[in-house]
Amino acid sequence: MADFGHIAIVAAFVVACYAAIVGPLSAHLRAPDLLQSARNGVYAVALLLTLASATLMAAFVTHDFSIKYVAEHSSRDMPASLVAAAFYSGQQGSLLYWAWTLSLFSAIVMLQNRRTARDFMGYLIGTLMVVAGFFGLILGFVASPFEKTLIVPAEGLGLNPLLYDSGMLYHPPMLLAGYMSWTIPFAFAVAALASRRLDAEWIRATRRYALVAWAILGVGNLLGAWWAYRVLGWGGYWGWDPVENSAFMPFLVGTAFIHSIMIQERRGMLKVWNMALVMVAFYLCIFGTFVVRSGVISSVHSFAQSSIGPYFLVFLSAAVIGSLALLWYRLPYLRSDNQLDSMLSREASFLMNNLLFVGLVFAIFWGTIFPLVSEAVQGTKITVGPPFFNQVAGPIMIGLLVLMGIAPLMPWRKASPDALLRSFVVPLGAALVTATGLLLFAPNGATAIASLTACAFVTATIAQEFWRGSVARGQATGEALPRAFGSLVRRNNRRYGGYVVHLGVVLMAAAITASSMYQLERTARLRPGEALEIGGYRLTYNGLRERQEPGVRVVEAQLAVQSGNQLLGAVTPDKRFHRNFERQPSTQVAIRTTPFEDLYVVLAGWDPDGSASFIVFVNPLVVWLWAGGVIALLGTFVAMWPAPRPRAVTAPAPSPAFAVGRA
Amino acid sequence: MVPRGWTAAPVAAPGRASLLVGLLLLLLSLPGVAWADPLDEEARRIGKGLQCPVCQGASVADSPSDLATQMRAQIRRKLEQGDNEEQIVAYFVERYGDGVLISPPRRGLGLAVWLAPIGVLMMGAVVLGLVLRRWLTHRTRPPLEAPTEPAMNRNGSVAVAATAHSNGSVALASTVHLNGSVTSATADASTSRVRDELDRFRRDA
Numbered sequence: 018m019a020d021f022g023h024i025a026i027v028a029a030f031v032v033a034c035y036a037a038i039v040g041p042l043s044a045h046l047r048a049p050d051l052l053q054s055a056r057n058g059v060y061a062v063a064l065l066l067t068l069a070s071a072t073l074m075a076a077f078v079t080h081d082f083s084i085k086y087v088a089e090h091s092s093r094d095m096p097a098s099l100v101a102a103a104f105y106s107g108q109q110g111s112l113l114y115w116a117w118t119l120s121l122f123s124a125i126v127m128l129q130n131r132r133t134a135r136d137f138m139g140y141l142i143g144t145l146m147v148v149a150g151f152f153g154l155i156l157g158f159v160a161s162p163f164e165k166t167l168i169v170p171a172e173g174l175g176l177n178p179l180l181y182d183s184g185m186l187y188h189p190p191m192l193l194a195g196y197m198s199w200t201i202p203f204a205f206a207v208a209a210l211a212s213r214r215l216d217a218e219w220i221r222a223t224r225r226y227a228l229v230a231w232a233i234l235g236v237g238n239l240l241g242a243w244w245a246y247r248v249l250g251w252g253g254y255w256g257w258d259p260v261e262n263s264a265f266m267p268f269l270v271g272t273a274f275i276h277s278i279m280i281q282e283r284r285g286m287l288k289v290w291n292m293a294l295v296m297v298a299f300y301l302c303i304f305g306t307f308v309v310r311s312g313v314i315s316s317v318h319s320f321a322q323s324s325i326g327p328y329f330l331v332f333l334s335a336a337v338i339g340s341l342a343l344l345w346y347r348l349p350y351l352r353s354d355n356q357l358d359s360m361l362s363r364e365a366s367f368l369m370n371n372l373l374f375v376g377l378v379f380a381i382f383w384g385t386i387f388p389l390v391s392e393a394v395q396g397t398k399i400t401v402g403p404p405f406f407n408q409v410a411g412p413i414m415i416g417l418l419v420l421m422g423i424a425p426l427m428p429w430r431k432a433s434p435d436a437l438l439r440s441f442v443v444p445l446g447a448a449l450v451t452a453t454g455l456l457l458f459a460p461n462g463a464t465a466i467a468s469l470t471a472c473a474f475v476t477a478t479i480a481q482e483f484w485r486g487s488v489a490r491g492q493a494t495g496e497a498l499p500r501a502f503g504s505l506v507r508r509n510n511r512r513y514g515g516y517v518v519h520l521g522v523v524l525m526a527a528a529i530t531a532s533s534m535y536q537l538e539r540t541a542r543l544r545p546g547e548a549l550e551i552g553g554y555r556l557t558y559n560g561l562r563e564r565q566e567p568g569v570r571v572v573e574a575q576l577a578v579q580s581g582n583q584l585l586g587a588v589t590p591d592k593r594f595h596r597n598f599e600r601q602p603s604t605q606v607a608i609r610t611t612p613f614e615d616l617y618v619v620l621a622g623w624d625p626d627g628s629a630s631f632i633v634f635v636n637p638l639v640v641w642l643w644a645g646g647v648i649a650l651l652g653t654f655v656a657m658w659p660a661p662r663p664r665a666v667t668a669p670a671p672s673p674a675f676a677v678g679r680a
Numbered sequence: 681m682v683p684r685g686w687t688a689a690p691v692a693a694p695g696r697a698s699l700l701v702g703l704l705l706l707l708l709s710l711p712g713v714a715w716a717d718p719l720d721e722e723a724r725r726i727g728k729g730l731q732c733p734v735c736q737g738a739s740v741a742d743s744p745s746d747l748a749t750q751m752r753a754q755i756r757r758k759l760e761q762g763d764n765e766e767q768i769v770a771y772f773v774e775r776y777g778d779g780v781l782i783s784p785p786r787r788g789l790g791l792a793v794w795l796a797p798i799g800v801l802m803m804g805a806v807v808l809g810l811v812l813r814r815w816l817t818h819r820t821r822p823p824l825e826a827p828t829e830p831a832m833n834r835n836g837s838v839a840v841a842a843t844a845h846s847n848g849s850v851a852l853a854s855t856v857h858l859n860g861s862v863t864s865a866t867a868d869a870s871t872s873r874v875r876d877e878l879d880r881f882r883r884d885a
Contacts, residue, residue, distance in 0.1 A: 251742040258737045357815040365812065372804050380797035387784070387793050399790055400731040402739070402782030409797050540724055602744075622744075 019084050022072035023163040026113075029065035029120070030153030032058050037146035044139030044212060052135050055142045059127050062149055063120040070117045073110065073162055077103055082173050085164045086110060092175035092596075094567040102185045103176055108325070109162035111193055115306065116152035119197045123149065126201060130222070137219075140211040144204035151332050160325050175568060178595040178603040184244030192241060192264055195234025196302040199267060202227040202274075203299035206292050207340055210347045217282065220291075224278055225657065227295065231271045232653045234302075238264050239646040250604040250619040252538065252634040254642070255529075257406040262385045263305035266378050270298040273374035280364050283429060285354025289344070290371070292351065296340050301378075303333050359431040366424040373420065377413045381406065407533075415468050418526055421519055422475035425482055440481070447477035465534035472527045479516045479523075486513070506655065514656025521649025528642035532615075537635040540621070544628040552635035554616055555579040556588070561623060570594040574620045574629050578609060585609070590620040590631070615639045723755045726765050730772055731782045739782055 036058030043051035073086070077100050082088040090110070091103040105111040123145045130138060156162065176185075202223045209219040241261065246254035255261060274294040280287050307329035357364055384401040391399040426440045451473035455466045483502065486509075491501035506513040541549040543558040550556075559575040573591035577584065588607035595603065609616040615636040623629040727741030732748040740748045740755075751772070758768050772780050784790035 251738075256737060357812060360812065360816070368808060368812070372801075372808050376797065376801035376804055379800045383796050383800075384793065388779075391789055395789055397777050398779045399784045399793070400779050400782055401784055401793055402731060402737075404729075404783040405793060409794075413801070540720055 018072060018076055018081060019163040019165050022069045022076070023157070023161060025065045025069035025072065026153060026161070026163070027157045029062045029069065029116075030150060030157045032061045032065065033146045033150035033153050036062065037143050037150050040139045040142030040146065041211070042139070044136035044143075047136070049135060052139055052142075055139065055146075056127055059120075059123050059142055059146065062146065062153075063124040066113075066117040066120040066149075069156075070104075070113060073113060074101065074104055077101060080173065082171075083165055083169045084162075085166045086162045088166050088170050088173045090174070090176060092173040092568060095176060098183075098186055099176060099181065102180075102189075105189050105193065106176055106180050106185070109156065109160045109164075111189065111309075112152060112160065112306075112325075113156055113162050114190065115193050115197050116149060116156060118194050119145070119149055119152070119200055122198060122201055126226070133222075134212065134214060136212040137208050137214050140208035141204050143211075144207045145200065148200050148204075151328075155325055155328055159328060175595060175597050178593065178598045178601055179248070181569075181593070181595060181603060182244065182248050184240065184247065188237060188240040188244050191233060192237030193306075195230065195237040195264075196267070196306050198226070198230035198233050199271065199295075199299050199302045202230060202295050203340075206295045207343065210292065210340075210343045213347065213350055215288065215347070215350050217285075220278060220281055223295070224275065224282070227271065227275055227278070228653065228657055231268070231275055232650060232657075234264070234268045234271065236646070236650060238268055239643070243643060246639070247606055247608065248604055250606050250632070252536065252617055252619075252632070252636065253533070254639075257381075257384070257403045259385050260305075260309045262381050262406075263301070263308040266381055266385075267298045267301035267305060269374050269378045269381075270294055270301060273371045273378075274298060276367055276374075277371050280367050284364060286357070286364065288351040288353065289348065292344055294371075296337075296344070300333060300337055303329065303336065307333065361427065361432040361434065361437065363424060363427045363429045366420060366427050370417065370420050370424065373413055373417050377410055377417075380409045380413065384409070411464055411468075414526070415464070415471055418468065418471040418475060418523070421522070422471065422478040425478055425516065425519075443481050444474045444477040448474040459535065461534050465530055468530040468534075469527060472523050472530070475519065475523045479520055482516060483513070510658050511656050514652050514654070514658070517652025517655055518649045519652075521645045521647070521652055524641050524645030524648060526645075528638045528640075528645060531638040532636040532642070535637045538632070539634075540630065540632050542628055542630040544626070549631070549633065551633050552614070552616075553580055554585075554635070556618065556631075556633065558629060558631070559587075560627065561629060568596045572620075572623075573605075574623075574631070576607075576618060576631075578616065588616070588618050590618045592620055610640050612640060613637065719756060719759050722765075723752060723759055726755050726759075726768055727752055729769065729782050730780055733776050733780060 036055045039051050039058065040055035043049070043055055073084075075081075076084050076087045077091055078097075080087070080091070080093050080100075086107060086109050087103075090106050091100050095103070103110070105114040123142075126141070126145070130141075133141075205219055205223040205226065209215050209223075238261075241264065242254035245256065249256070274291065277287055277294065278291050281291050307326070359365070384405050387401050388398045391397060422444055426437065426444075448470050452466060452470040455469055460466070483505075486505045487498055487502040490496065490505045491498050494501065494504075496504065537552045539549060539551045543549060545558055545560040548555050548557040555578070557577045557579070559577060561572060561574050563570065563572050565571070571591050571593050573589045576588050576590075578586055578588055586609070588609055590607040591605045592602045593605060595601075604619060607618040609618075615634075617634040617636055619632040619634075621630045621632050724741045727748075728739045730740040730751065732738050732740050732743035732745055732751070734747050735743045735745050738745075738748070740751045755768055758771070763771075769781070778785055778790065784793040786794060
């Protein structure tokens with residue numbers, strides 16, 4: 018079985034190399050037969066990597082411990098779902114997952130772009146297959162998931178206890194797929210440059226794939242936060258860990274891209290800048306995959322250290338140099354069609370947005386790699402912990418929030434100051450009321466007040482946009498208001514979908530602000546029967562209990578939760594000792610969620626006399642962080658929904674520059 | 681990384697006796713709320729500012745490792761001896777170096793961490809400002825057309841329509857045939873730019 022999987026990977030590598038050469042060659046020679054062959058190559062790579070993945074999955078499900086990767090990452094007594102998830106729990110498997118999903122996405126792109134210009138497709142295939150080929154090289158010859166064990170063990174080592182959680186089923190596949198999916202917009206950019214087809218069409222196509230990649234990466238990040246919140250036990254969901262940062266950076270650059278690309282669509286400006294953004298997003302995704310899997314920067318995610326680092330560095334450098342050289346070479350084709358008309362315009366506010374996003378990414382990048390820099394420069398590792406990121410990123414993020422309220426009110430090209438002032442009355446009023454209220458009742462620092470005031474401002478802006486749009490449409494068509502609202506969103510789904518995403522982001526921002534700035538924390542060592550009080554809760558410790566689950570010894574503390582005289586129920590935070598990992602117990606935090614706050618109880622340790630120590634937090638509004646994420650995702654779906662355009666269905670006259678290849 | 685107490689104290693499953701003791705304790709201490717020790721809270725706050733030297737991305741306060749446990753105890757002891765936060769932090773910096781601080785020190789190389797993002801952001805703002813100003817002041821000049829892509833005819837000839845605005849305007853509409861000959865409707869191709877364009881299309885054809 019191991020041999021079969023290995024052969025499939027090597028074959029995929031060979032075919033990817035073939036397609037990577039033949040694709041661009043077909044564009045160069047204008048040979049449609051060769052292009053068809055390269056296309057078939059893409060399908061073949063997808064098939065071969067699917068076979069390889071299915072083989073590895075089968076090895077996991079049948080507990081085939083003759084394969085080292087299976088023996089090191091699973092055991093017989095693990096729940097079936099986690100056995101399946103162990104597929105991507107280590108380096109080799111997660112790289113195989115990356116390559117496999119890339120091959121599937123590439124095949125889908127092939128199917129969706131059957132009518133796209135041939136030379137464009139040739140270079141597109143070339144780019145996609147170079148990336149796939151690189152992963153094939155790693156998987157086939159450097160870090161093979163199908164390496165065999167010398168002596169077949171009777172039982173596997175099992176999963177790293179930190180991964181022993183349902184979060185394992187969602188977060189890694191989403192995040193890795195998010196990294197992977199930025200390859201598609203990158204390949205479109207390279208193909209557009211190489212084939213000189215830099216008209217509106219590639220932007221339209223790329224935007225859709227970029228939005229998909231952005232959504233997947235965003236959900237992956239949020240799921241990571243959710244997981245960390247539930248199992249790491251320090252009361253928060255985001256620790257500015259290097260791996261978290263690496264996943265966040267391409268998301269931020271991607272966010273800048275999906276905004277500034279609108280300027281290019283509307284006004285034909287910023288062509289070089291957008292190219293650069295989409296390329297940087299891809300570099301950061303490769304960098305992120307490298308960081309999470311190489312252990313070069315120490316992190317809670319470094320489960321394996323290995324030899325793939327140099328390969329990734331060489332590949333990343335080659336990608337950076339190659340694509341930037343191509344961009345440089347094509348600069349004459351990327352002149353702006355239009356100029357800026359006014360500082361008071363949507364364009365100008367998007368430029369501001371880009372500045373802040375890029376500045377934010379730089380700050381995070383700098384903080385993430387600085388320990389390496391300091392080690393190289395002065396020989397000691399300087400730690401850059403969460404306080405740095407909070408102090409630097411916090412204000413920039415508040416700036417972005419404020420911009421999110423201003424930009425939608427700015428018209429394209431040029432605003433008339435009078436109309437602009439009128440549209441700011443309601444949002445500014447809302448901001449003023451919020452700020453006053455906070456100062457009077459919850460004066461918890463300038464940052465918190467600024468952030469929550471900005472949230473109110475943005476919410477009012479968006480509500481006003483929906484209201485004005487619906488009323489205007491109702492007057493124009495005679496529809497009743499709810500109906501006008503519906504058709505408004507349906508007909509302008511990109512705009513109003515975007516607003517829904519913004520609403521989700523505002524909710525998340527408010528939740529993050531509240532849960533970090535208004536957090537309560539208390540530590541206590543309690544003997545059975547003693548209680549601790551925090552934020553109106555009274556927690557009475559009723560002793561420890563030990564139980565055995567398959568492969569895990571669980572020690573849980575029992576606490577009764579009271580509010581005033583009312584008994585709210587019991588919470589049971591625990592520690593889990595997994596077999597083979599007894600010295601590395603994992604934490605299960607007990608969380609009691611209400612719409613207003615989370616009561617978050619961690620069992621920190623215990624002593625022979627039966628007393629136990631606890632860390633207890635009250636985190637306000639955390640549930641709205643997750644809800645905001647869901648709303649933002651829904652908004653993304655609205656924005657991506659195909660607009661009811663007759664042109665898109667029939668497409669009788671493809672644009673000459675794009676769709677006509679050489680016969 | 682042996683966390684505090686786990687191995688030293690494998691939990692005795694609370695038997696009947698300890699349950700009784702627990703109940704007794706419960707009765708004795710019913711109104712007793714265990715108020716957190718202010719020194720504990722202070723120790724935890726200081727621990728949050730220190731990076732656990734053997735862990736990955738965890739502060740001394742949050743890490744379950746042996747070393748962090750010892751360091752917490754040390755902080756606690758020093759607080760009892762009357763040391764203040766500054767003295768305690770200095771003590772750990774002396775032993776473990778600047779790397780033990782969770783935020784880089786605001787001096788020497790550490791200062792670069794803090795200043796660089798601000799510098800880059802300000803530089804970006806200046807560049808953006810200059811670009812915007814140039815765009816706004818040079819707005820009246822007609823834009824230079826980007827090189828036009830040739831539209832291909834069925835017979836393989838290429839129709840070119842290039843417009844160049846430099847030194848007055850040059851309009852050109854020509855057809856480049858596969859054999860390399862050029863027929864032009866208007867051939868005022870005196871500028872080298874247009875000739876280059878034609879050369880390129882010829883090469884491509």
